[in-house]
Amino acid sequence: MGERVYPFPARPFAGEPPELPEGPVFRARLPRGDLVWIVTGYEEVRAALNHPLLGRDLTARDPHMGVEASMTAALRDRTLLLDGPAHAQLRRLAARPLTAVQVAGLRPRIRILAGRLLDGIEETGPPADLVARLAFPLPLAVLCDLLGIPARDGPAFRRWADRMTAIEAVSEEETLAALATMFEYLTERLQDKRKHPGQDLLSAWLTAQEADDRLTDTEIVQLAFSVLFAGYESTAAAISACIYGLLRHPRQLGLLQASPELLPDAVRQLMRTQLATPYYRVLVARGDFRLAGVSIRRGEGVMPLTWAAQRDPVWFPAAGSFDLRRGGGSAPDFVFGHGPHACLGAGLAAVMVETALAELLRRFPGLHATVPLHTLSWHTDRFPGGGLRHLPVHW
Template structure:
């Protein structure tokens, strides 16, 4: 296996639109492959399913970026990641991770999430009510984005008037591509976000409600289980992670169906397949690409390759989830696929806490779109769809047409 690093070409629109030919080649080249990722950083890609599954549970691979040896990694981190991401459970290891996760896990149990179904359906129908008469929509801005933003905002007690601002700040902070974003723009967005969270948490402290942020404030003020920095970081993580990937799951899933008309027809005919369809969207073209970063605490051997201490390891879930050794005919979208143990939500102690909520939102969103928007079709040629580059994958825009009530009456 050649260890000449491969460059992930985020400046190439063809790669951004469809990275899977290159991903397939990387997997065929070998189970572990050096790569140059965004920002010119070096990483070791773990490209095969079984190796990725094991790596995500390996305690020698840390989630804490401070275990990375490349000084450029810390230096390139935007201020918001240095100040926030290092204090939350996404970038922590036990025992801190165990403590932080326990504080919020009760809000995302399957039973509690299931209780949100009527409200998620109500929000979904309201958003579609606004576009149905026109017979066309841009399904990211009109639907896939505001749905999870509204759901997580209500769960965290964020007023409706504030949601556009935090969404705008998040977009500025999370933009990724071949080049690093302007640090001035990113830092300004973070300062505004941090200032907003500080004021919002103060308001919640004065007037607590039956929401998750009020419970976290109690954990900080009375139980002393959460520091101030951790409280800010946890609030930020829940707001951002609560919607960003779900937007891509909904929009990406609909885009996948439009590109595979046989599967679209099958799902219309058999809506009971919706849960399986959501899992297949996550496997086939999930919202995180190429994968999940870890950092070697010590020299680690994976598939016969020694990865040095301090190296960045990218468990390439988007590549591993099309491993033919695990998934038959992996490049085909198949909503009837069984035994779909994909890695899109991770694995092990960092398995995505919001997975039940994302699944429910995805099922309701896609199912309702198919039920309420007959004759759904792209409004542009598939080659003209624009995709988000690097890290978080999904359509940037999804213009569609469909039969309006007037069309059906005529």
């Protein structure tokens, strides 16, 4: 008898956790047709994210999603999308301009950018779609500002990202064309920064050094791509999902408005309890091993579901409920990943989400959805972001 293979997700995603079969590891088929092992238990997900035989080498024809399925011929030199010592060294160099102190210093600028977007929403008047008017424009504006890229070029990045995040609707040729165009554009901007350096990431990466090691131009361009691609899509999805989560819980929303100092904990809890996407990155087995009694073979894909791990009742009692008074819990969560590929820009993403919510609630205390929340539709055709397609609100 052959192994049971489950379609994943089994039903269209609607902001709620998909139904999962029993057991912490099961075989599943993804929308593109790839077979993977899906991991759900807290201990098992943590083990997978740290396993020495699980990696994410995008230079190989392995199971991937979205643009990752088409990038294998485009990557050169070291990249954050590989594994091993070279990846670790690259992370250290890339992280130098993204310390906690430096990210904290960006808060005033992020607040200004959020305020400008909310000014436009207020001037236009209700109703407003917060996905189109806030969730997507804010992280794009922040990341372009951070990289030293002109704001006028932001719409071009949005078009390229739309092609690169599609799971099924865009051909591999279209994906690679968008990727090549973005790389060409970033290479031109990098040459500009070499001649006219500024207070931005591209300029900082040009001077980043560890002993005799420096970043090559190709590595810097790939880093900039990673920041824009992963940071923009995922943060936009998180902003819309967090607003949705607050609107679903009006009492918690009222408590947060009365006690805005709770916002950092609220954002962490919202990002843990309110899904923006059912997916996580696919890792690939570099050898045979067993996980939770299941034999995983070399070359097979493994998707650790961090959101499912964070609903493990052993570690997170009443895990699906959103309660600002509950506190952080006894176990580390996986909101920004875990292990060697934990999100490099986690601090920046958290600041963007916190600022978006803080300024939105301060400006529009009477915020409410104009349609029943359960009627809203979600992106199931994009990776890594996901998130709502629209979020119409009044105030």
